[in-house]
Amino acid sequence: MQHCSFQNHVLIQHSEHTIANLRAELQHVNHHLAKVEKACNTAEVNLSLQNAQHRREVSQLNQEVETLKSRPDLEGVVAELEERINEMEDLLKKKCEEIEENDD
CATH class of the missing domain: 1.20.5 (Single alpha-helices involved in coiled-coils or other helix-helix interfaces)
Known part of the structure; x- marks a missing residue:
């Protein structure tokens, strides 16, 4: 019986070690996910700003084209x-x- 108890104890220790490793890995993955989400949000803001700037530039160029077209x-x-x-x-x-x- 003691042999079974020893095996169970080893299995429990191994399982606890595995759980600790998985928790550490999960924490690392969550940290990495937070960094990636922050980078994604920054990229979205930058893209939005660039899009707005490009729309202004295109609008200005269209106005210039219309001005040139309206000249005799x-x-x-x-x-x-x-x-x-x-x-x-x-x-x-x-x-x-x-x-x-x-x-x-």
Whole structure:
């Protein structure tokens, strides 16, 4: 009987040792989990801030694009002004010719 009692005592000690090791490992895992959760929360906050910044930048760029689109076509404006200048020069030439004819 004592042999059984000794075996039981050894089994109990082994089980207690295993339980202590498992508790230590569980504590270590819980500590690691807390660090990972903190890092995850920090990453989520940073991502949220970056997302907000990117949205502001995209909005600003869209506004700039719309501003550029709303400007008149400068090449077209220049061509129209050159045409008007040529017409005015032609009119001025004709008036000068009329004045010279009337002076004679």
